Each structure stands twice: as C-alpha cells, then as structure tokens.
Amino acid sequence: MSFPWAKHYEPQGAFMKYVDSRLPIPRLVYDSLGGGYPVPKNLNYFYNFGVLAGVALVVQIITGIVLGMHYAANTTIAFDSVEHIMRDVNGGWMLRYMHATGASFFFVVVYIHIFRGLFYGSYKPPREVLWLLGLVIFLLMMATAFMGYVLVWGQMSFWGATVITNLFSAIPLVGEAIHTWLLGGFAPDNATLNRFFSLHYLLPFIILGVVILHVWALHIPGSNNPTGIDVKSKADTVPFHPYYTAKDFFGLCVYLTLFSVVVFFLPNMLGEADNYIPANPLSTPAHIVPEWYFWPFYAILRAFTVDFPFGLVPAKLWGVLAMFSAILLLFFLPWLDTSPVRSNSYRPLNRQLFWIFVVDVIILGICGGKPPEEPWLRLSQIASAYYFAHFLIITPLVSRIEKPLPLPNSISEAVLKRHTNTGAPAALQPAGAGLAEFPASGQPAE
Amino acid sequence: MATNDNLVTDDLTPTGERRRDFIFVATGAFAAAGAATVVWPLINQMSPSADxxxxxxxxxxxxxxxxxxxxxxxxxxxxxxxxxxxxxxxxxxxxxxxxxxxxxxxxxxxxxxxxxxxxxxxxxxxxxxxxxxxxxxxxxxxxxxxxxxxxxxxxxxxxxxxxxxxxxxxxxxxxxxxxxxxxxxxx
Missing domain, CATH: 2.102.10.10 (Rieske [2Fe-2S] iron-sulphur domain)
Structure with a gap:
C-alpha cells in the first residue's frame, strides 16, 4: 500500500500501544494522511481539489442535516418551509445559502479535479479503478443535486423535475411505465417530492462510501503527479504530513474565503429568480434552465432536433442517449487513450487538443444556459459533435501518431531541472539517489 | 477407497448427483424466491397510490x-x-x-x-x-x-x-x- 521507505507508525506511550493493538485507527491515519504516506514532492495546487471536494461534501452533509430539521417535504408547505428557513429559523438564511451555493462550489471543485485528472493522465494505468470510482461519485452527485433542487418546490424545481423525469419516457416501449413509476403519479406531485427528499438524504452517504473507496484506490499506487512518471526513489517523495497537510490547509483557507464571499455577498448569483415563485403545474416558465453545472449536458440533450435515420429514431431519444453517453464515454477513457505517456506536459499535440476540449465544454455550457434558438442550437450541435469526436476519434488517433517529448528520468530530476533553469542556487539540491542520474546536458526547455 | 464407498452409500442419488448439491440448489432457489417476494413490495410502493x-x-x-x-x-x-x-x-x-x-x-x-x-x-x-x-x-x-x-x-x-x-x-x-x-x- 505504500513505498518501502515509508515511515512506520510507532505508538507512543502505554495508552497508544493499548489502542494500537485493539483498534489501530491512529495507525490508519498515520499511514494514509500522516508522516507514513509518502507523496510525490512536485504536486501543484491543482492537487488540492481532491481534499477540497471532500470538504465540500462534508459541508453539504452538515448543512443538509440541519436544514432537514426545518424542511417539510409536502407540496402544500414545502415552498413555505423553505421561506420559513430563510426568514424565521435562527441563522437559517445562512445555512440554506451555504447549502445552495455549496452545491455549486462542490461542482466547481469537482470539475477542476476532473480536468486536472484529464490533463495529467491520472486515469491511466494503474489508476483506472480510481478514475471509474470518481465518475461514479460524479453521477451520484448529479442525481443528488438534481433531487435537492426539486425540494425547494419553486417553478424551476417543478419544471426541472418535469423535464428531467420525462427523459425516461424516451425509452422505447417501457418508458412511460418507468416514468409513472419514478414519479409515483402522472406528473411530479407529492409522491415525487417525498421520495426525492428521502433519496436526497440517502445519496450523500452513498457518495461518502464511494469516496472512501476512491481514497483507498488512490492509496494503492499513490498520487499521480504533474510529470506523470512513476515515483522511483525516496528523493521523489515527501511525507504527506506536514508537507501536504500544510499545502491543503492553505488551499482550504483560500477556498473558504471565496465560499464566504459568495455565501454572504452573492448568494443568488448562480440561482434562477423563477425558483422564488411557488411551483405551478399549469404554467411553464418562459425559459427552463437547469443549474449551471448541468448546462454542458443539457446542451447535448437539446442538440438533436431531427428524427433520423429516415425519421425512425425520434430526436428526443437521440438527445437522451447522447446526453447519457457523454458521461458514460468518460468510463472508457482509460482504454481510448492508449498513449503510454500520462502527463500532457510531455504530449505537445494532445496538450493543445486538451485545451480545445476545455473550450468545447465551455461552449456547450454557454449554449445549455441559452434559450433553444439559433445560433445556440447550431453551435451546440457543432460542439456536441466535437465532444464525441474528441473521445472517439481524436484521442485514440493522437495516442498513435503523437511523438511525445523526452521524459525526465525521475520526478526529482524534473524538479531540480526546473530550479536550475529558473536560476535557483544549485545548493538547494539535496543529496539523494535521484541525483546520480541527473544528466549533464539540459533537455529542451518547455 | 473408503471415502468413495462412503460417497456411494451415503451421498449419491441413483443418477449420480450428490444429495448435498440438491440441497444447495433447493436452498438457493428458495432464498431467491423469498427475496423476490420481499423486493417486489419495495419496488411497487413507488407506483401511483390509490388516492x-x-x-x-x-x-x-x-x-x-x-x-x-x-x-x-x-x-x-x-x-x-x-x-x-x-x-x-x-x-x-x-x-x-x-x-x-x-x-x-x-x-x-x-x-x-x-x-x-x-x-x-x-x-x-x-x-x-x-x-x-x-x-x-x-x-x-x-x-x-x-x-x-x-x-x-x-x-x-x-x-x-x-x-x-x-x-x-x-x-x-x-x-x-x-x-x-x-x-x-x-x-
């Protein structure tokens, strides 16, 4: 589970020895988050986002549990109980804004975490299972966030629920039956609200369980790093504590500062004004949009406007299939990208394609937030086509034809080279095993 | 081969299966049927209610x-x-x-x-x-x-x-x- 040079836990004192021989939790913490867990020494700030995602999850669970003490999952009073939380419950406004903007922050953090993994090839062997578990968390997050948004029972809640649950009616033959079964009726109503509350309370704990598996799977090979090459010696690593506990704590302070700015000064920045109108099944808002974190997938859903081929498969079914495939494709990425080089720092062609893909997803996101009109429809069709082409054509092809840059011999060498190139004094180089392989002639600078 | 003799006299049916295999399959099938009857109400409760x-x-x-x-x-x-x-x-x-x-x-x-x-x-x-x-x-x-x-x-x-x-x-x-x-x- 760790490198041979990892420090071993030594229980101090009689009490710790007593605990260690019966329930060795302190040993577990030491070996996975403490001095006993060696981590590549070159992790940059993008590697903070895993810990930040964990913190965001805990914030959501804690604020959610206390909100659940005041919320009523019944269509006649759900909306009013949310207003009761906002106006009457002591500090309720703060707790609700923390929970609502906390969801957005959770997604910001997780999207950065995912793109970090994409850039540095963290999905490649031996970390495929780690990647797959992360995607499972992402899917569970989307389901949880969707159901949580419905609980407010405003206009966007109701019509978002109507649109999203209707996706299931696109399934041939059994779609209508599944749709009625999911809703517990013919349209979203009290039965729907109740079960969404039940599941919205349950799923975060399922997420927590999968997060534990995700962290476990991470600790088997250890973290990837910006060079993408494997740890080779002790010179490549530092102990998690105090080095990364300190770095993560600093990142956490920055994160909580930004979070507080939004909670206290811009709490409705990412929300929809229409959701402050109580749900009305007989009146559709002029422009239904999901929360921003679903926009790229919503754009793919709406990109299909024609039945094809020859009117055989309805546009609606195509849209639903495409939207779900857009996420499911990520599960196959470790086998679509066959390049043995992990980090895009050493993949000159793929690096540019990565940034084009980022822009493509941002374009999809913008289109998903706009009304279904031109030019947004055409733009989302082009961007959706590129999204699928990126994974199914471009990624496998580039893996074959690209000539990667020469890799450093070790993480330690790469770190030291950066420091010598930037004029850092050579005296900073510690004596270590990695130095022996340090080449005399410099490689081309990036 | 004393063990084989024991198997023949105690454990095998006339067509050659062990009696224990039959009990395994019967137990598994019974448990599966029981589980299914319990799972069905858990699924069906989500269908539209009488009101x-x-x-x-x-x-x-x-x-x-x-x-x-x-x-x-x-x-x-x-x-x-x-x-x-x-x-x-x-x-x-x-x-x-x-x-x-x-x-x-x-x-x-x-x-x-x-x-x-x-x-x-x-x-x-x-x-x-x-x-x-x-x-x-x-x-x-x-x-x-x-x-x-x-x-x-x-x-x-x-x-x-x-x-x-x-x-x-x-x-x-x-x-x-x-x-x-x-x-x-x-x-």
Missing amino acids: VLALAQIDLDLSAIQPGQAVKVSWRGKPVFARNLTPAETAAAKAVPVASLRDPQTLEQRTKPGKENWLITLGVCTHLGCVPLGAGEGENKGAFGGYFCPCHGSQYDTAARIRQGPAPKNLEVPDYTFKSPTQVTIG
Missing part, C-alpha cells in the same frame, strides 16, 4: 367557451386544453396534407364525430413535458396558430399536431366522452 389513481377522471362544462377560446383544466396533475376552434381554424387544420406531418393524423381522428370544433388535448408538450402556450388569452400561439412550447420551441397547429421543433408527437388526445352537447368526462 392518486382515484382522481383519474374529471367532468368539464364546455358551455362557456366561445369559438376561438380555450380553457386549461387540471387532470391527473397535468393540464388539459379544451379549445373551441373557429371555422377558419378547422379549415386550416383540414387544409394540411396529412402525409407531410411528422405524426400523421387528421382533425377528424383527433376530435369526436360532429364535434370537430372541440379540440381536447393534454397541455403537455410531447418533447419534455412543458405546458405549451396558446390556450390562454393573448398567449403566443406559434407560427401555425395552435400552441407554442416555450421550453424548446416546438410549434403545434390548430389540430395540436406537431409541425416544427423537437417534439416527436402531436399533443396527446385523452380518452373522453360527451355526456351532453356541452358536458364531457375526461378519463
């Missing part, structure tokens, strides 16, 4: 609806549009070549015989379930004079048939019967 199903039928009085007007009523938690078509609107619906439609249906197929001016449909867009505009006074009726869905831009004509946009089907016509010239029962 939801009980409200599945409503009566509607059409006498106050003038030609060119429509009303929205709620049925099974969904809106129903009951529209009194003007002669111009019925003529426009009949003038469309049926073969050119995405979901080919005539106005006659979508109304009751002799009551062609009464267009009764669900007010639920067949794309993703929004309520189309056009039934209320002064609402956008779309390019074909029927209904317009604001969510994803589907346009329906004066027989509530899909003419443009992502919706795959015409607005659904619910089961209904005329109890008198101005009274219908929906459901």
